[in-house]
Amino acid sequence: MNREDLANLIFPDITKTIEDYEKEYPKRNLEEGAMVTRFAPSPTGFMHIGHMLAAVIDYCLAKKKNGVFYLRNEDTDQSREVEGAVEYIRSVLAHYDLNPDEYEYRDINEIKGNYGPYIQSERKEIYQAFIKHLILEGKAYPCFLTQEEMDSIRESQAKDKRRIGIYGRYAKYRNLPVEEAIKKIKNGEKYTIRLKSNGEFSRKFKFNDLANGEMEFPENDIDIPIMKSSNGLPTYHFAHLVDDHLMHTTHVVRGQEWISSIPVHYELFKTFNFKMPKYIHIPLILKKDGDHVRKISKRLDPEAKMSFYEEKGYPTYAVIEAIMTIANSNYEAWREGHPDAHFTEFEFSPKKMSSSGALFDLDKLNNISKNYLSHLTKEEVYKGVLAWSEKYDQEFANILKKYPDYSMQIYNIEREQKKPRKDYIYYSEIKSKTWYMYDEYFKDVTYNFLDYNMQDVKLILNTYIDQYYHEEDSQDEWFNRIKEMCDILGYASNMKDYKENSNNYKGSIVDVTNIIRIALTTFSNTPNLYDLMQILGKERVVERLQNV
RNA sequence: GGCCUAUUAGUCAAGGGGUUUAAGACGCCACUCUCUCAAGGUGGAAUCACGGGUUCGAAUCCCGUAUGGGCUACCA
Numbered sequence: 001m002n003r004e005d006l007a008n009l010i011f012p013d014i015t016k017t018i019e020d021y022e023k024e025y026p027k028r029n030l031e032e033g034a035m036v037t038r039f040a041p042s043p044t045g046f047m048h049i050g051h052m053l054a055a056v057i058d059y060c061l062a063k064k065k066n067g068v069f070y071l072r073n074e075d076t077d078q079s080r081e082v083e084g085a086v087e088y089i090r091s092v093l094a095h096y097d098l099n100p101d102e103y104e105y106r107d108i109n110e111i112k113g114n115y116g117p118y119i120q121s122e123r124k125e126i127y128q129a130f131i132k133h134l135i136l137e138g139k140a141y142p143c144f145l146t147q148e149e150m151d152s153i154r155e156s157q158a159k160d161k162r163r164i165g166i167y168g169r170y171a172k173y174r175n176l177p178v179e180e181a182i183k184k185i186k187n188g189e190k191y192t193i194r195l196k197s198n199g200e201f202s203r204k205f206k207f208n209d210l211a212n213g214e215m216e217f218p219e220n221d222i223d224i225p226i227m228k229s230s231n232g233l234p235t236y237h238f239a240h241l242v243d244d245h246l247m248h249t250t251h252v253v254r255g256q257e258w259i260s261s262i263p264v265h266y267e268l269f270k271t272f273n274f275k276m277p278k279y280i281h282i283p284l285i286l287k288k289d290g291d292h293v294r295k296i297s298k299r300l301d302p303e304a305k306m307s308f309y310e311e312k313g314y315p316t317y318a319v320i321e322a323i324m325t326i327a328n329s330n331y332e333a334w335r336e337g338h339p340d341a342h343f344t345e346f347e348f349s350p351k352k353m354s355s356s357g358a359l360f361d362l363d364k365l366n367n368i369s370k371n372y373l374s375h376l377t378k379e380e381v382y383k384g385v386l387a388w389s390e391k392y393d394q395e396f397a398n399i400l401k402k403y404p405d406y407s408m409q410i411y412n413i414e415r416e417q418k419k420p421r422k423d424y425i426y427y428s429e430i431k432s433k434t435w436y437m438y439d440e441y442f443k444d445v446t447y448n449f450l451d452y453n454m455q456d457v458k459l460i461l462n463t464y465i466d467q468y469y470h471e472e473d474s475q476d477e478w479f480n481r482i483k484e485m486c487d488i489l490g491y492a493s494n495m496k497d498y499k500e501n502s503n504n505y506k507g508s509i510v511d512v513t514n515i516i517r518i519a520l521t522t523f524s525n526t527p528n529l530y531d532l533m534q535i536l537g538k539e540r541v542v543e544r545l546q547n548v
Numbered sequence: 549g550g551c552c553u554a555u556u557a558g559u560c561a562a563g564g565g566g567u568u569u570a571a572g573a574c575g576c577c578a579c580u581c582u583c584u585c586a587a588g589g590u591g592g593a594a595u596c597a598c599g600g601g602u603u604c605g606a607a608u609c610c611c612g613u614a615u616g617g618g619c620u621a622c623c624a
Contacts, residue, residue: 041624042623044623074624076623076624077622077623077624079623080623147622150621150622154620154621157549158549160549161549162550163549163550163551163620164550164620192622193622201551212553215552216552217551226622228622230622231622233622235621235623235624236623236624256617256619257618257619257624258618258619258624259553260551260553260618260619261619262552263551284617286617288558292616293617295617295618325560325574326560329560329562330561330562332560332572332573332574333573354554354560354561355553355554356553356554356616356617356618357554357616357617357618358561359559359560360559360560361559361574361575364559364560364573364574364575365574366574367573367574367575368574374586374587414586414587418588419587419588420587421586421587422586423585423586423587479583482583495582508583509583510582510584512583513584514583514584517583517585523584523585524584524585525584525585525586526585526586527585527586528583528584528585529583529584530583
């Protein structure tokens with residue numbers, strides 16, 4: 001009995017060879033310098049801000065020169081798979097307009113691209129052909145170590161302060177004669193397939209990562225599992241090798257946590273004599289927790305999940321800008337010079353990327369978002385709030401649809417000017433800043449007139465309605481009338497006078513306008529009163545002032 | 549423990565031997581403008597982890613130390 005018998009026993013149905021697959025996945029026909037990138041999440045049902053960083057960079061790179069950005073579903077760990085996860089990822093990518101060129105969406109029965117399947121569990125035979133090849137060549141072997149045995153190996157290694165893993169003398173089945181392996185398999189013993197590592201731990205090799213530059217690692221000498229006993233699917237490392245080779249990925253963008261697997265990937269590619277893709281290991285997004293930092297966590301940090309940004313109603317533009325700022329810190333300066341360019345026009349440089357982790361700064365995002373919203377037209381703001389509300393606040397959406405022009409007037413307050421007003425950060429807060437403009441919400445309101453005397457409040461409001469409110473006034477006329485009223489009622493119309501001789505007055509113009517403001521909106525902080533009154537219109541103004 | 553890797557203000561960071569009394573952005577503080585708020589304007593506080601070298605000269609190069617982070621699964 002020989003290795004061929006073993007290989008056929010393990011993979012009786014695998015008849016294609018790796019040469020067959022090489023032919024099925026020919027080199028891509030792309031222009032010089034075009035990059036092929038991939039977004040390869042595992043379908044765990046959420047999308048992390050770190051995933052987003054990778055996706056944005058992938059997209060940016062691929063779009064640079066008519067390359068390809070494809071989506072690959074890494075579902076080799078089926079115990080972690082969550083229903084609907086791929087649809088969710090598709091929706092997030094679509095929301096941010098990062099649609100892949102090649103993909104496979106099972107739920108809507110859509111597949112695009114010639115390098116599929118793009119779902120790993122559908123590529124089982126492909127991986128197995130590659131593994132079979134390795135077994136035939138004596139470069140992989142079945143390992144019959146049980147979970148308990150491995151646990152005790154790890155424990156003893158930890159105790160003796162040795163490196164952990166199945167290597168050297170711990171690789172008990174590495175040199176098991178083929179006959180015995182066959183016998184064990186026929187006996188029904190469980191096994192995993194391990195790589196028969198050729199590496200020497202004491203030997204170092206140099207590796208160039210586009211983000212981190214040159215690094216030195218010891219060779220891998222661990223007989224890593226490449227196929228799981230549980231479902232016959234490959235481990236991440238092996239799938240990475242096969243897929244990125246066959247799909248002709250040119251650039252692998254992934255988190256820093258993968259750097260430590262480079263020795264493994266290096267050996268794997270060398271074993272098949274495949275060309276390695278270029279790697280860009282991107283910084284981990286960290287979070288400050290007390291006085292230490294840690295990897296941002298979907299469980300502890302709401303902002304780790306992309307759903308957070310959608311629920312808050314951050315414009316997608318702002319989120320991408322913030323992410324690009326993390327990707328390359330010179331992005332902001334570039335943006336200043338190219339205010340209208342698409343982010344893919346930016347010359348992203350992996351070298352300029354920070355190689356350690358980065359804290360994600362919500363303040364920064366807020367600032368970007370605020371600036372962005374302030375430069376939209378009123379129509380764009382309306383569209384954005386409406387879209388958000390349709391999803392998260394149907395009641396408000398209905399009101400918006402009922403009063404489109406009125407709503408846009410509200411969004412236009414202090415907007416069409418060189419330095420526009422900046423008071424919205426994200427769409428979800430617009431309602432809380434404008435609800436009082438709608439009669440539907442302005443019902444049964446309670447006023448808080450601070451410590452103003454109600455007699456004075458009523459006097460001011462009544463006097464104002466009776467004598468000083470003229471809807472058709474210009475802003476200057478309007479303001480002059482208020483000043484006039486202040487003088488008559490004993491309030492200072494000039495703040496300097498008031499500051500100098502506050503005892504001579506009952507209060508100041510600030511008190512008067514605030515009282516009107518509160519009566520109209522319940523808030524003492526609002527945008528420009530004159531604008532509000534113009535938009536509310538005479539009927540509402542009079543009604544609200546009288547209702548107090 | 550082992551392997552990788554990093555360390556410039558609260559955050560993201562520029563700077564790779566002299567042009568740096570260390571950019572810029574966000575945040576913070578103060579003042580100012582002002583009918584409140586949001587903006588705007590002006591100004592301010594705040595950073596080269598530590599110790600040794602190399603050098604006329606070090607944030608920058610070298611060596612240690614400390615600290616942070618990642619990995620060390622039949623998870624990706």
